[in-house]
Each structure stands twice: as C-alpha cells, then as structure tokens.
Amino acid sequence: MRPLIRTARCCLRARERAMATFSVAPAAISSSTAARPLSSLRPHRRLLLPCFLHTAPAPAGARALRTSAAAASAVEVGGVKIARKDVVKEDDPTNNVPDTIFSKIGLQLHMRDNHPLGILKNTIYDYFDKNFAGQFYKFDDLCPLVSVKQNFDDVLVPADHVSRSYNDTYYVDGQTVLRCHTSAHQAELLRDGHTHFLVTGDVYRRDSIDSTHYPVFHQMEGFRVFSPDDWSGSGMDGTAYAYAAADLKKTLEGLARHLFGAVEMRWVDTYFPFTNPSFELEIYFQDDWLEVLGCGVTEQEILKRNGRTDHVAWAFGLGLERLAMVLFDIPDIRLFWSNDKRFTSQFSEGKLGVKFKPFSKFPPCYKDMSFWINDEFTENNLCEVVRGIAGDLVEEVKLIDNFTNKKGMTSHCYRIAYRSMERSLTDEEINDLQWNVREAVKSKLKVELR
Numbered sequence: 001m002r003p004l005i006r007t008a009r010c011c012l013r014a015r016e017r018a019m020a021t022f023s024v025a026p027a028a029i030s031s032s033t034a035a036r037p038l039s040s041l042r043p044h045r046r047l048l049l050p051c052f053l054h055t056a057p058a059p060a061g062a063r064a065l066r067t068s069a070a071a072a073s074a075v076e077v078g079g080v081k082i083a084r085k086d087v088v089k090e091d092d093p094t095n096n097v098p099d100t101i102f103s104k105i106g107l108q109l110h111m112r113d114n115h116p117l118g119i120l121k122n123t124i125y126d127y128f129d130k131n132f133a134g135q136f137y138k139f140d141d142l143c144p145l146v147s148v149k150q151n152f153d154d155v156l157v158p159a160d161h162v163s164r165s166y167n168d169t170y171y172v173d174g175q176t177v178l179r180c181h182t183s184a185h186q187a188e189l190l191r192d193g194h195t196h197f198l199v200t201g202d203v204y205r206r207d208s209i210d211s212t213h214y215p216v217f218h219q220m221e222g223f224r225v226f227s228p229d230d231w232s233g234s235g236m237d238g239t240a241y242a243y244a245a246a247d248l249k250k251t252l253e254g255l256a257r258h259l260f261g262a263v264e265m266r267w268v269d270t271y272f273p274f275t276n277p278s279f280e281l282e283i284y285f286q287d288d289w290l291e292v293l294g295c296g297v298t299e300q301e302i303l304k305r306n307g308r309t310d311h312v313a314w315a316f317g318l319g320l321e322r323l324a325m326v327l328f329d330i331p332d333i334r335l336f337w338s339n340d341k342r343f344t345s346q347f348s349e350g351k352l353g354v355k356f357k358p359f360s361k362f363p364p365c366y367k368d369m370s371f372w373i374n375d376e377f378t379e380n381n382l383c384e385v386v387r388g389i390a391g392d393l394v395e396e397v398k399l400i401d402n403f404t405n406k407k408g409m410t411s412h413c414y415r416i417a418y419r420s421m422e423r424s425l426t427d428e429e430i431n432d433l434q435w436n437v438r439e440a441v442k443s444k445l446k447v448e449l450r
Contacts, residue, residue: 075106078143082106087145087172094174096166098388101178101204104216109336110140110200113349116324117218117336120259121200123352124220127258128198131251136222139185140200146184151177154187155274156299167378170204170215178204182221183274183317190306195225200320206380209387209397211332218320224251225303225313240312244297245277248314252281256292259327259352260285274299275315290326293318329355332421334392340422364395364419365427367434369441370450372409377445385444386416389436395419411450 074083087102089095112118121140128136151157152164162168163180170178179185182199189197200220207213224247231243253265264284272278275296282289295316303311321333328347330336335343335356342359379399386394394416401413416437418430442449 077106077108078141080143080145082143082145087178089173092173094171096206096384097170097172097178098384100387100391101170101215104202104337105144105178107337108141108202110202110218110320114347115336115344116328116330116347117320119347119349119352120320120324120327121218121220122350123259124255125198127255128222131254132196136196136198136224137194138198138200139189142182142185142199142201144179144202144204145172145176146179148175148177150187151179151181151184154302154305155181155183156301157273161273167380168206170206180205181317182219183315186221186223186315187302187306189223190225190303190308194223196223198222206384208379209383209394211334211395212322212325214321214333214336215384215387217333219317220320221315221317223298223313223315224248225308225311227311231312241277241297244312244314248295248297248316249279249281251314252293252295252316256281256283259323270294272296274302285326292323327353331356331358332395334395335421337392338421342422360421360423362420362424364417365425365430367416367418367430368400368413369416369434369438370401370411370413371441371447372450373412373447374445377412377447381445382414382441385440386437389440390416390418390433393418393420393425393433 074081076082082105084099084102087097087105088099089097109115110117110121113122125138148164151169152161157163169180172178179201181203182201185199189199198220201218202216203219204216207215226240226244226247228240231240249267256263256265260283266282266284266289268280268282270278270280272294276299278294278296280294281292283292284290293316295314298313298315300312303309303313321336324330324336325333338344340359343356346356347354379397383397386397396415396417398415398417399412400415402411404410416434418425418433438449441447
C-alpha cells in the first residue's frame with residue numbers, strides 16, 4: 001500500500017493549490033453511454049511548469065517514432081475517448097506525461113479476471129458481497145484523467161504539499177492530472193448520492209525505479225457513510241466518530257483474515273489529510289510485519305462540502321500490487337505488465353495465492369553513470385528519462401556515491417541495472433541503451449557528465 005500522504009518524516013515519498021475543476025462533469029461517472037472526446041473536458045487555465053521540466057521538442061523523426069511505439073490510436077476508458085494528443089503534449093510546457101505512461105492508459109490490469117490483480121480485486125469484492133450484500137457499489141472503469149481540484153483540493157491536500165509538484169505528479173496541463181489515487185473520485189460519488197462504494201483503478205505517480213515501485217499501479221478505495229440513526233441506535237458508548245472507527249476496524253480485520261487467514265494484526269496511528277483519526281493496519285506475515293492498508297474516519301469537511309453535514313464516514317485505501325506481490329510471491333512489479341505466457345498461464349480466475357514459479361534467471365547487467373548535478377536536479381526526473389529510453393528493461397536506478405568538491409559542485413554516481421524478465425540482453429543492446437540514456441540525461445536534465 002502506498003497511501004498518497006504520509007507523515008512529515010516521509011513527506012518526500014508522498015505521491016499526490018486550489019484550482020477550478022473541469023467545465024463539465026467527467027464522463028467517467030456520467031450516466032450517458034456515449035463516449036465523449038477528452039477535448040470536451042478540457043479546462044481553461046494554465047499553470048506554468050518549473051523550468052527544469054521545460055525541454056525542447058524532439059526532432060520530427062524521433063517524435064514520430066515515439067508516437068508509433070506508444071499506441072497512437074485513441075483508447076476509451078469510462079466512456080471517455082482518450083487520444084495521445086490529449087495526454088502527451090511536447091509543445092505544452094505544463095505537460096510532463098511521456099509516451100511510456102500514455103501507453104499504459106486503458107490496459108486496466110485489474111479488469112482481467114485471470115490476472116493476479118484482477119483475482120485479488122475480485123476476492124476483495126467477494127468479501128464485501130458476502131458480508132454487506134447489496135450495499136457497496138463498485139466502480140472500476142472511471143477515467144484516470146481528473147482535475148487538480150478532484151485530485152488534491154477535494155480531499156484536503158494542502159496547497160503547499162510536495163505531492164502537488166511536477167516532480168511527483170503527471171500533469172496533462174495546469175488544470176488536469178493523471179490521478180494519483182482513487183480518492184480523486186470520492187467527492188463526486190458522494191455528490192451523486194453514493195454512501196457505500198469501492199473504487200478500483202490504475203493510478204499514476206512519478207517514482208523511483210526498483211523491484212517494488214512503478215509509475216503506474218492499481219489502488220482500491222472503500223468508503224462508507226453512516227447516518228445518525230446508525231450510531232444512535234447502536235447502544236455503543238462514545239461519539240459518532242468512535243462508532244465509525246470501530247466499524248472500520250472490524251470490517252478491515254475481517255478483510256485481512258479473508259485474504260491472509262488467521263494472522264496476528266495491529267493498528268498503527270498515522271496521518272492523512274483526509275481522515276482523522278487515521279490508521280494503518282499491519283499483519284504478522286511470513287515472519288515480519290506487513291502494512292496492508294491505510295484508513296481512517298473521514299474528515300467532516302469533506303462530508304460537509306458534499307451534502308452530508310450530519311453524517312460520519314470511514315475510508316480505506318490499499319495498493320493491489322503490494323498485496324499481490326506477497327500473496328502470489330511475485331518478486332518484481334514489472335511482471336504484472338508481462339504478456340509472456342510463462343507468466344500469464346500461471347494464474348486462473350478465482351485462485352488467490354497461487355505461488356508464482358520463476359521462469360527466468362537471466363542475470364542483470366550493471367552500468368554506472370556519474371555527473372555534476374544542478375539545483376533543479378531530482379531523482380524522479382532522472383528515473384523518467386531512464387524509463388523513457390530503456391522502458392521495462394531497467395530494473396533499478398540506485399545512487400551509489402555522491403560528493404561535493406571545493407568549488408561547491410556536487411557529483412552523483414548512479415548504478416543502473418538492466419535486466420529483461422523474459423530473455424537475455426546482449427552486450428550491444430545494453431551498450432546502446434546506456435549510450436542513449438547518457439545522452440538523454442545530459443540534454444534533458446542539463447547536467448554535466450563526468
């Protein structure tokens with residue numbers, strides 16, 4: 001689980017300014033069945049991108065090559081037709097979405113019943129169907145393009161929070177982002193009258209490169225609203241908040257047992273801007289404590305803004321990949337995107353916890369790269385450049401050395417691990433990748449190679 005907002009000490013790992021919303025409601029939640037082009041949802045104002053992300057447009061030939069590689073045809077998600085030109089805009093300084101990210105839109109791994117993520121999602125649905133028959137409405141096809149207001153303001157993310165930066169979030173333009181979390185749909189669903197719902201979908205965050213992090217992953221959010229009649233007739237001592245917190249913990253402890261069996265559990269107090277109190281549920285699994293999800297009692301301000309003044313609610317969020325990697329013994333997050341039959345054939349609908357059998361033991365190849373950084377350098381930007389060249393052939397980017405010389409210049413040395421999950425890479429192939437990475441890092445990040 002990678003919740004959007006962490007405590008202050010984890011602020012730099014958080015992934016998620018008050019701005020206007022779309023001029024019309026997103027078609028993802030519309031009752032209309034006719035798909036609408038994304039241009040009909042386009043906002044009006046712009047926000048300037050920090051200068052470190054202003055890059056010169058690629059040559060026409062290179063741009064055409066990238067376009068063909070990134071599925072230039074439009075995809076449809078939640079009734080919205082999304083074309084490449086709507087998401088990847090090389091000439092727009094407020095846009096930082098690369099083709100590698102656009103190519104993932106519409107793949108919806110969580111909708112595949114024989115995929116580990118789909119199996120896990122359906123197992124969670126089964127739990128809620130069994131214990132809350134007919135109560136929870138399920139959304140798993142909502143459009144991932146949302147307004148800045150939906151993604152941040154509606155869930156009370158502070159205006160100065162690091163997660164709003166272009167370093168952490170994919171901006172389509174100054175008003176529109178690829179959602180950082182499924183909570184981006186929370187306010188609109190409440191306004192539409194929903195009181196019990198589960199939202200599952202792909203979410204997008206600029207991130208580091210290693211075996212457990214990927215810029216596109218999948219989340220599920222659960223939300224339940226209580227009316228005064230619920231807690232006043234419960235006979236339970238304490239406030240409405242205590243009632244909601246108790247119900248939340250009971251519900252999620254049951255979910256943990258449904259997924260992991262009879263395990264030891266503990267609750268850890270934490271902080272999220274949209275819940276208070278806030279908790280993390282951990283279980284003792286495979287000789288270690290594992291964080292399963294984040295949750296809490298919904299901040300009253302969110303309910304007030306959406307017509308639920310006299311109500312209380314709880315919410316939880318979990319990362320499907322994080323739990324699936326544990327339940328299925330999947331060692332690398334890149335494998336979820338594999339179409340190799342040696343991977344996909346191992347999983348079947350309804351069979352949770354089938355242990356993955358590795359089919360590849362190809363060794364990694366390591367290449368080091370050193371350069372003098374500038375004041376605008378960030379590691380997330382470096383990882384975006386490396387991914388843009390090497391795609392899923394890059395396994396890890398790790399800082400292995402840094403120093404500052406007498407002139408005040410700082411040098412970073414990164415070790416890049418290249419490895420395919422499906423085949424051996426040739427020396428020539430790796431050398432070409434590394435050369436292209438070095439050139440791209442030099443030109444796009446404006447650093448001086450050593």
